[in-house]
Amino acid sequence: MSAGLYFSHPACLEHDPRVLSPAHPDTPERLLAIERALAERWLPGWERRAAEAATEAELGLVHPAHHVRAIAELCAAGGGAIDADTFVGESSFRAATAAAGAACTMTRALLDGDAAVGFCAVRPSGHHAEPDRAMGFCLFNNVAIAAELAIRERGAERVFILDWDVHHGNGTAEAFRTRADVLFASIHQSPLYPGTGPLEDAGSGEGEGFTINLPVPPGSEEQLWLSLLERVVLPAAVAFGPDLVLVSAGFDAHVEDPLAGCRLRTGSFAELARRVRDMAAAAAIPVGVVLEGGYNHRVLAECVRCALAALGGEGEARPAAPESRLTPRAAAQVGRYWPL
Numbered sequence: 001m002s003a004g005l006y007f008s009h010p011a012c013l014e015h016d017p018r019v020l021s022p023a024h025p026d027t028p029e030r031l032l033a034i035e036r037a038l039a040e041r042w043l044p045g046w047e048r049r050a051a052e053a054a055t056e057a058e059l060g061l062v063h064p065a066h067h068v069r070a071i072a073e074l075c076a077a078g079g080g081a082i083d084a085d086t087f088v089g090e091s092s093f094r095a096a097t098a099a100a101g102a103a104c105t106m107t108r109a110l111l112d113g114d115a116a117v118g119f120c121a122v123r124p125s126g127h128h129a130e131p132d133r134a135m136g137f138c139l140f141n142n143v144a145i146a147a148e149l150a151i152r153e154r155g156a157e158r159v160f161i162l163d164w165d166v167h168h169g170n171g172t173a174e175a176f177r178t179r180a181d182v183l184f185a186s187i188h189q190s191p192l193y194p195g196t197g198p199l200e201d202a203g204s205g206e207g208e209g210f211t212i213n214l215p216v217p218p219g220s221e222e223q224l225w226l227s228l229l230e231r232v233v234l235p236a237a238v239a240f241g242p243d244l245v246l247v248s249a250g251f252d253a254h255v256e257d258p259l260a261g262c263r264l265r266t267g268s269f270a271e272l273a274r275r276v277r278d279m280a281a282a283a284a285i286p287v288g289v290v291l292e293g294g295y296n297h298r299v300l301a302e303c304v305r306c307a308l309a310a311l312g313g314e315g316e317a318r319p320a321a322p323e324s325r326l327t328p329r330a331a332a333q334v335g336r337y338w339p340l
């Protein structure tokens with residue numbers, strides 16, 4: 001069994017919003033930097049596999065056909081602006097279906113028992129994409145599609161999604177807002193784009209309690225992020241009893257990222273990854289990680305390498321993070337639903 005499975009697709013390099021927005025931060029160089037770092041020193045025991053593009057049926061697990069068609073047609077017509085941040089060119093549809101397809105390919109392999117952990121180095125990102133709305137650099141919600149695939153195709157009963165991107169994963173939250181079979185937890189900076197994800201939003205209807213939003217202020221450091229993960233998110237995840245863990249892994253909470261103001265360090269992402277790895281290993285369930293944000297190329301590549309080494313088994317999680325000032329409030333909110 002491999003230490004981990006690594007998926008990417010060359011089409012993910014073909015999406016370049018700079019054609020319409022010259023200073024756009026979501027560039028193909030982000031993936032090239034990751035590939036370069038891994039080419040210099042490959043992850044011991046990890047296996048690289050080819051991803052397949054998502055089919056219409058796979059995209060349709062989350063997105064209505066009219067939404068998929070609208071993006072396909074805009075791309076086919078040469079591209080254009082979807083909103084002030086989200087641009088597509090001729091090849092963006094191909095890139096987005098490759099990104100979603102990688103998440104599907106990975107999920108099948110993990111649920112087949114090929115490995116305990118997987119990573120998709122893909123773009124465009126997905127976690128801002130709502131079922132019928134592309135936004136925030138995201139066209140299709142890669143992680144949400146993977147979660148639905150696990151449930152509907154592979155019979156998973158419960159999927160836990162952790163979103164550690166510095167921005168709130170509004171698209172994933174909306175996809176599963178009223179669902180009790182997907183526990184969605186997001187730690188994100190607030191205030192910050194997209195402005196959603198207050199602590200009090202726990203989901204709705206049958207899904208009440210199955211959304212965990214943990215906003216943190218700008219300037220938040222590793223200690224706060226780790227203590228929220230350790231003391232609030234993971235106990236809930238363990239009580240939920242998932243068959244699969246998916247991670248929307250942005251690396252833009254790093255202190256050197258240009259788009260946000262949190263203060264994680266490169267090693268912080270290894271600590272996040274180790275805690276998730278240890279939780280999943282104890283429950284004997286796989287972890288699939290999908291790239292979201294991260295806009296300082298050098299830092300992104302270093303963080304990905306560090307996180308993947310940790311996921312693959314390197315290093316021990318440091319002892320429990322000290323309690324932080326936000327944890328009691330967060331614990332009280334989440335504690336209404338979960339035994340912490």
Ligand SMILES: [Zn+2]
Pocket residue numbers: 165166167250252292293294
């Ligand atoms: Zn982000």
